[in-house]
Amino acid sequence: DAKTTQPPSMDCAEGRAANLPCNHSTISGNEYVYWYRQIHSQGPQYIIHGLKNNETNEMASLIITEDRKSSTLILPHATLRDTAVYYCIVRENTISSGSARQLTFGSGTQLTVLP
Amino acid sequence: KAGVTQTPRYLIKTRGQQVTLSCSPISGHRSVSWYQQTPGQGLQFLFEYFSETQRNKGNFPGRFSGRQFSNSRSEMNVSTLELGDSALYLCASSENNEQFFGPGTRLTVL
Numbered sequence: 568d569a570k571t572t573q574p575p576s577m578d579c580a581e582g583r584a585a586n587l588p589c590n591h592s593t594i595s596g597n598e599y600v601y602w603y604r605q606i607h608s609q610g611p612q613y614i615i616h617g618l619k620n621n622e623t624n625e626m627a628s629l630i631i632t633e634d635r636k637s638s639t640l641i642l643p644h645a646t647l648r649d650t651a652v653y654y655c656i657v658r659e660n661t662i663s664s665g666s667a668r669q670l671t672f673g674s675g676t677q678l679t680v681l682p
Numbered sequence: 683k684a685g686v687t688q689t690p691r692y693l694i695k696t697r698g699q700q701v702t703l704s705c706s707p708i709s710g711h712r713s714v715s716w717y718q719q720t721p722g723q724g725l726q727f728l729f730e731y732f733s734e735t736q737r738n739k740g741n742f743p744g745r746f747s748g749r750q751f752s753n754s755r756s757e758m759n760v761s762t763l764e765l766g767d768s769a770l771y772l773c774a775s776s777e778n779n780e781q782f783f784g785p786g787t788r789l790t791v792l
Contacts, residue, residue: 608770608788609786610784611725612783613780613781669715669730670774670781672717672724674724
């Protein structure tokens, strides 16, 4: 799986958009970008994933550059409960039914939402 | 649907003992993965089970083992515990591409 690079920490004011960058310059054509977050001492939580098109769900938006070498996770209106470590992971999507390959977690970005 | 459940949530053991941790995946999910999280090493993949078969294994010694039952519930076992095995052990279940994690079992080895 491709390696990712994220800033170790970021701050964001409550109510503002949080933009978390991720570099994945060695991503291959069949690898997706996944984002998870982990609130202190809880299990990681899936946020969103995408291949090359921008994606949006109820939690966040994912913007992937045209060359796919980087992406940005956007939390449109950050709240104090969004304080967590955010992990950007790239991996192949599964092909066989019901099978999930391992996730390789890096160090992630500690996002702190400030009141 | 109920989420992934792990038992026990907290466990204290002494060096040399063995421990068994349990994970119940989301109903209908056939894949269960285990991860170890420590402050020094972060989140590391242990192994993945699918339909009672181990499909992937991380770089951990043979003291770490697991199994999956026909109802997809999974257990992991650590034998001859060492101080360095103190960690949060996370289980994740999956049916497609997203993995859903449980709350983890906090193991402390004294």
